[in-house]
Amino acid sequence: MTKKRSKALDNKCPSCGAPIKFVPSLKKWKCEYCNSEFDLEEMQKHNNASNIKYNQDSIIDDYDDYVTYTCQDCGAEIVADSQTAATFCVYCGNTAILKNKLSGKFSPDAIIPFKKEKQEAIDAFVNLAKGKLFVPKNFTKKDNIEKIRGIYIPFWLYDIDIAGSIDCNGTKIRSWSTGNVQYTRTEFYKMYRTGSMDFFKIPVDGSKRFSNDIMNSIEPFDYSGLTKYNHAYLSGFYAEKYDVPSDEASVEARRRALESGKNAFLDDCRGYSQKNIVRNTLETKIKNKYYVLLPVWMVNVKYNNKSYIFAMNGQTGEFVGNIPLDILKVIVWTILIFGLVFGLVIAIAWIL
Amino acid sequence: MKKFYFIIICLFSFVLPVLATPTTYERNENNHYGVNKKWSINDNNLEKILKTPYVNADERIYDFANILDYQTINSLNLLIEDFEKETGFTFVFISTNNYYVNDIDHENYAVDFYDYNDFGINDDHYSGVLLYRNATSLxxxxxxxxFGxxxxxxxxxxxNEILDSVxxxxxxxNYSQGIDTIFKKLNSYYDKGIDSRLKDSYINDMxxxxxKEPFNIPWILAFIIASFITSLFICWNISxxxxxxxAKDAKDYLYKPSINFSFREDKFINSHTTSHHINTSSSRGSGGSRIGSSGGGHGGGGRRG
Structure with a gap:
């Protein structure tokens, strides 16, 4: 077990020195004590609003598996796991940004700041049952939300080029009638294509802690919102550092790019009723990679003693998660629809 | 002398009635050519009407070919009486010795005989059955x-089943036995009622x-369609x-203007053509009427022999 010493930062109000948080809807930092608001430029003037005096004195004991630090405001000793890059003091609620977790090779290239507020994530969950027939009664009640956290999730973004060729088999089917005879002509073709295409910023979740499928499901992020990383954006949110290395994450990005590449090649073979690739030499080449932090609201729900995880894209508001099925409702609807259609078919047959 | 009287009595009792030819009447304009049914008389059918024997429709047996003996006639009369009482349909027997080359000529003669005489006149559809026998050896x-x-x-x-059986x-x-069988089967079929294939069919004014295709509840079709639609509905809502x-692909991140194909070739390899007949038959099985020269409909059929 190695032990390192590093600093824990938090962001203080330049006016009053109280803890200050980033407010997504204002796109500014707002002090809840003196109501002062600051934009990024103003925060930077004050050294990202970090109170050096306090932070210089704070000590972080960084072990391989966990981190302990002393809260500058209340003096409590807080424990966080080794992936945590920004967290809160559980006693006084102050933000603690573990700067060494986000520096050096862990220093993000860019960040998309939160645009969606916590309340929007709650509203999204509460309204989740709309248009869905099989949601259990009371599942989307606000009270079922056990925990809701705004987290900056580490992502790898890859610019990938694809080049190569494919060989396909294809068929064209044509039918016509002459008198009482119907003819069907099936023509067989070989198609060859050589070409290339570019993919930009394919995201891959860089944290093992979060389900890749959930992270895939809240895609896409609007990359026009990417901005240069500044740890001040972490105020008021949790943050993770990556624990999936770039080489490992790139496998998934290449797989996705190849799949889309093959589809694009097949789409170019037009006019065929059936087509399938018999050989392809498509290769991927990573042109650029970026390490970014992307905003996600994680919503933990407890219902009937079972836990469910939902996530909301903190930028676009895309809300995903698997809602449990109310089996009784499924049965009732099945009987209802079956009976209705069955009766309708018989009625139509009788009329005709 | 007694022997002479016996022969005379026998002659009058048995031979003369058998040999008696049914009485026919002349068709002319005054009696509307003997046609009292609703058929219109025109240039197309007048010739056929005139060729058709005009008879007293109160009778039922017209043995122009003299093929029935006295006993058979008596027995047939009783069978007809019972049949008409039971069914309400008129029953007519006609025999002839006319020579016809085509089977349809037999049918035309028999049907015209029924249509252009007053058989079934009291019934809206002139309902009845006609047993026809052409006894010529040729x-x-x-x-x-x-009819009706x-x-x-x-x-x-x-x-067809009745004709095959006799x-x-x-x-x-052996007409006596044949006629007996025919009536047994007719009565049996009448008791069974209208076949399910024809239960929704009807007889029109002519x-x-x-x-009309009988309505059979399409249980299996309804089950399949209902299952399919229900499955789609449930799966869609579960999804x-x-x-x-x-995520299976990265189409959201593909820069479409960057797609560049430097080589394209589509090569024809071979082809094959298949064909099949389209069934355009509108036949709906047995049960449809054929139309006689009168315009009225009739069913049934016949056999050579």
């Missing part, structure tokens, strides 16, 4: 034709059998609740 033929509502009870399938009797001229999906 073109022997026997047939059962049905009798077409529903005695459809072509049933008539084939030997008619070939061997005596045509209008075939709405399963929002976590593994």
């Amino acid at each position: 073109s022997p033929y026997y047939a059962l034709y049905t 509502d009798a077409q529903l009870y005695f459809d072509n399938q049933r008539i 084939y030997n009797d008619f070939i061997l001229k 005596g045509h059998l209008v075939y 709405k609740q399963k929002m976590v999906i593994k």
